[in-house]
Amino acid sequence: xxASTQWRAxxxxxxxxxxxAVCLIAQAMNVEVNEExxxxxxxYEEEALLLQVKKSDDVCTxxxxxxxxxxxxxxxxxxxxxxxxxxxxxxxxxx
Numbered sequence: 001x002x003a004s005t006q007w008r009a010x011x012x013x014x015x016x017x018x019x020x021a022v023c024l025i026a027q028a029m030n031v032e033v034n035e036e037x038x039x040x041x042x043x044y045e046e047e048a049l050l051l052q053v054k055k056s057d058d059v060c061t062x063x064x065x066x067x068x069x070x071x072x073x074x075x076x077x078x079x080x081x082x083x084x085x086x087x088x089x090x091x092x093x094x095x
Contacts, residue, residue, distance in 0.1 A: 003017070
């Protein structure tokens with residue numbers, strides 16, 4: 001993906017694509033930016049964010065993940081990135 005560097009991120013990880021930048025890159029490459037294009041980019045973004053949550057699976061227990069699923073529902077990806085416990089566990093696990 002030509003816009004692979006256009007992720008918005010915090011110290012907890014990525015939380016979404018910069019759609020303005022992605023659309024500008026697409027236009028510069030003569031790609032029509034329309035509803036279908038945006039839908040495909042959103043699907044890509046969602047899959048990438050879900051992969052990031054799956055990476056947290058080795059950090060959090062199933063009980064912790066279930067608690068977060070119940071608490072945050074559709075905002076699970078965002079909440080996972082904001083979770084101080086997860087950040088602390090990741091730092092500990094990765095050195």
